[in-house]
Amino acid sequence: MGSNRRSENNPLFIVIDGGDGCGKDTQVKLIARYYLNKGMKVRIRSHPSIDNPFGRYAKSALEEGGKKGHLKAAVFYAVDVIRSLVKYYRHNGNEVIIFSRYLLGVCYLPSPIVIFGYNFFQSFLPTSRYFFFLDVTPEVARKRISKRGEKQEMFEGLSRLKKMRGKMQSVTKRKSWFQINGDGSPSKVWYQIRQILVQLDSETIRGL
Secondary structure (H helix, E strand, C coil): CCCCCCCCCCCCCEECCCCCCCCHHHHHHHHHHHHHHHCCCEEECCCCCCCHHHHHHHHHHHHCCHHHHHHHHHHHHHHHHHHHHHHHHHCCCCEEEEECHHHHHHHEEEEEEEHHHHHHHHCCCCCCCCEEEEECCCHHHHHHHHHCCCCCCCCCCCCHHHHHHHHHHHHHHHHCCCECCCCCCCCHHHHHHHHHHHHEEEEEEHHH
16 A cells, blocks of 8 residues: 655645545535645546546446446446546645545445455555545435436445445445545535544644
């Protein structure tokens, strides 16, 4: 795993991850504003990304369904994330890089190999202490998704949401993730995250 100790030459790497309907994009925007107000440069990447073919293939596979779509989504998603790291991860101590969805994309894989997949990718991809898992109940997630009016992806049915949540909980409980209750309003979720950011930033500055 890439070192999670931040030096003056490394960017502040923040990840907001979780299942569909957990409010990732809303919290990413709030975090970005928080650091912009501190005078820092902020870069945001959301996955799967629509600005490259790998992200678009991953998105299409999620809508396809079935075991084949299941595997294709995981593969193209991984390539999309790695592409973002290669293209946008820069060694700049005054920059904040925020990823919406990152390592928990391995939960698209079949359950028996999720932990293996996670351990494999974390062995060479960068990480940090700023990893947040937004945990929402399937019922709340489904209600939020239904309001979008978009085509349903294969993981957005209630039974799939339950299964994906279970996979994500099993991974994040074993690893260094902050588990955030995402069922509340955006302001309540942001309050939880902000409290942690304040503490982590204070510890990071003392450690430099």
